Amino acid sequence: MEADIVIVGGGPAGLSLAASLSGNGLAITVVERLALENLADPPFDGREIALTRRSKRILDELCVWQRFPATEVAPLRRAEVLNGASPVTLAFERGGRIEGVLGWLVSNQRIRRELYDAVVARPDIQILADTEVVAVRSGARQAEVGLADGRTLRSRLVVAADSRMSPVRNMLGIDAQIHHTGRSMLVCRMEHERDHRRVATEWFDHHQTLALLPLNGRTSSAVVTLPSREAERLAGLDPEAFNGEMGRRFGWRLGEMRLISTRHAYPLAVTWSHRFVAQRAALVGDAAVGMHPVTAHGFNLGLLGANGLAREILRTASQAADPGSTRGLRRYELLHKLACRPIYDGTNGIVGLFTREDPVSRVARSALLRAARRLPIAQRSVAMLLARR
Ligand SMILES: Cc1cc2nc3c(=O)[nH]c(=O)nc-3n(C[C@H](O)[C@H](O)[C@H](O)COP(=O)(O)OP(=O)(O)OC[C@H]3O[C@@H](n4cnc5c(N)ncnc54)[C@H](O)[C@@H]3O)c2cc1C
Numbered sequence: 001m002e003a004d005i006v007i008v009g010g011g012p013a014g015l016s017l018a019a020s021l022s023g024n025g026l027a028i029t030v031v032e033r034l035a036l037e038n039l040a041d042p043p044f045d046g047r048e049i050a051l052t053r054r055s056k057r058i059l060d061e062l063c064v065w066q067r068f069p070a071t072e073v074a075p076l077r078r079a080e081v082l083n084g085a086s087p088v089t090l091a092f093e094r095g096g097r098i099e100g101v102l103g104w105l106v107s108n109q110r111i112r113r114e115l116y117d118a119v120v121a122r123p124d125i126q127i128l129a130d131t132e133v134v135a136v137r138s139g140a141r142q143a144e145v146g147l148a149d150g151r152t153l154r155s156r157l158v159v160a161a162d163s164r165m166s167p168v169r170n171m172l173g174i175d176a177q178i179h180h181t182g183r184s185m186l187v188c189r190m191e192h193e194r195d196h197r198r199v200a201t202e203w204f205d206h207h208q209t210l211a212l213l214p215l216n217g218r219t220s221s222a223v224v225t226l227p228s229r230e231a232e233r234l235a236g237l238d239p240e241a242f243n244g245e246m247g248r249r250f251g252w253r254l255g256e257m258r259l260i261s262t263r264h265a266y267p268l269a270v271t272w273s274h275r276f277v278a279q280r281a282a283l284v285g286d287a288a289v290g291m292h293p294v295t296a297h298g299f300n301l302g303l304l305g306a307n308g309l310a311r312e313i314l315r316t317a318s319q320a321a322d323p324g325s326t327r328g329l330r331r332y333e334l335l336h337k338l339a340c341r342p343i344y345d346g347t348n349g350i351v352g353l354f355t356r357e358d359p360v361s362r363v364a365r366s367a368l369l370r371a372a373r374r375l376p377i378a379q380r381s382v383a384m385l386l387a388r389r
Contacts, residue, residue: 003029003126004323005313006145006155008133008168010039012108013285013302014161015115019062020310022122026317029126029153030119031145036129039116046187046264047108048213048221050076050200050296055303056104067114074105074215077198083354083369084206084362102200105213105221111299133162136171138280143324157313157324160283161306164271164290172278179348181268183355184231185293186224188263189215190246193255196220201253202294204354204365209294210250219260222246225294228267235263268292272344276305276336277329284309289340295347305336 005021007014010032018028032039051059059065079102119125128147135146136158143158160168169176196214203210211223224234224246237245239259247257271290276283285302312328353365 002153003027003155004317005029005157005159006031006143006153007159007161008136008145009161009163009285009287010034010116010127010129011161011163011285012111012115012299013287013306014159015112015119016058016062016064016303017159017161017284017306017310018119018125019064019115020307021313022119022124024314024317026124026313026323027126028124029128029155031128031131031133031147031153033132034129036127039112039127039129040120042109042112042116044107044109044261046189046221046262046266047293048074048105048187048189048215049108049111049299050213051104051106052300053103055300058303058307062115062118064111064114064118067117068106068110071216072106072110074213075198076102076105076200076214078102079200079202081369082201082203082205083365084204105215108299133168133171136168136281138172138278140279143280155324156280156322157329158281159309160281160287161285162287164269164286166273166283166287168281169273169283169287172281174278174283175274177272177274179270181270181292181351182228183225184228184265184267186226186231186235186263186265188222188259189219189261190222190243191219191258191260193218194253196254203250205249206357208249209355211294212250212254218254220254222250222257224249225268228265231265235265266293270344270348276333277326279326280324282309282329282332288336289344291344292347292351294351295343297343297347301340301343304339305332308332308336308339 004026005028007017007030010030014030018030021028056065132148133145134148137144138158142154142156145153145158160166162168195218198214200214201212209225213221215221243258270292273283273288276288284305286298288305289301291298291301309332312332313323316325316328317323353361
């Protein structure tokens with residue numbers, strides 16, 4: 001047996017699972033198709049991840065949060081939701097112990113880099129980079145993972161953390177609901193004239209969804225969701241034309257805008273795996289649930305799932321039992337499905353309602369926002385989905 005646990009995918013979910021398992025007498029191998037240099041020094045990918053308080057707590061426990069430079073953590077004070085040209089705004093703020101902070105924005109690049117740094121020197125974690133998993137067989141006694149370079153790894157448990165189109169999920173014979181939306185999300189950093197006052201704006205405009213996520217200084221992450229072809233056109237404009245078009249799309253809310261990063265367009269597909277576990281196998285991160293990014297829950301749920309799966313594996317291992325045994329895996333599946341399903345369905349419902357342009361949907365979304373403003377319970381539900389950051 002080469003390892004107790006093989007994790008396929010060294011993205012944020014796979015690395016946070018490895019970090020959560022480390023230090024407990026288990027031998028862990030992470031297999032990643034990207035080269036080691038990419039893991040150690042990931043390129044900017046445009047994603048600014050809105051992290052919840054719970055995610056901060058988990059990252060604190062993994063000694064990862066402390067590694068983020070203060071200049072790269074942007075606190076979020078308030079979130080506002082706008083609907084077309086309607087004057088009705090839904091706003092969320094938060095009091096509590098961390099006065100006035102809804103959550104924090106940290107780039108995906110920084111999260112990946114610090115997770116890698118946190119695990120790379122641990123003696124119980126082996127990272128096999130620059131090689132791809134091409135076959136997985138999981139049986140009653142062990143799991144076997146075949147690599148593109150011809151090697152085979154044997155373990156007690158294999159975990160798929162290989163993204164929403166998860167090849168390992170297919171190799172395990174697990175079906176998934178996959179919905180290609182036909183839209184892409186264009187993301188980049190922009191400088192602007194006016195102060196954002198640490199307010200995030202989500203704007204369900206006609207034929208486009210826009211968001212401005214406040215970073216440090218007079219900069220924001222600009223997020224535009226459009227039909228894929230239109231997003232590609234926008235991403236290909238020369239910077240001057242792009243700045244003008246973005247300023248117009250955002251209604252000059254923050255004055256003139258100027259591109260200060262590379263642009264990245266992500267075709268949007270949402271996915272839900274019918275099972276999160278199989279014999280000696282489990283799915284975490286986007287491989288289990290591929291969220292629509294609009295409500296900013298993907299990595300937050302991935303981190304929660306990695307934490308929950310690690311807890312079950314370690315509980316089983318502490319009783320000198322097989323860490324790949326079915327009982328703990330099933331408990332993980334049950335709890336994680338309960339945590340994810342309402343958020344997954346709620347997000348998809350909101351995306352559907354706010355992107356349809358028929359008169360009934362327009363009336364329904366205005367009514368929803370008005371109700372949410374008046375009814376604390378409705379406000380809480382919408383807040384849970386749109387601003388749980
Ligand atoms: C524009 C955008 C904005 C977002 N904003 C937020 C946000 O604000 N808050 C939030 O919580 N989430 C957000 N998300 C979601 C978040 O980025 C994802 O949920 C998260 O990155 C998923 O991590 P993962 O490790 O599961 O998958 P990935 O990051 O996709 O990593 C999977 C890894 O597996 C590797 N791999 C794949 N196949 C194989 C194979 N066969 N063999 C070996 N390796 C393999 C890949 O190379 C990759 O490194 C956003 C997403 C997008 C697109």
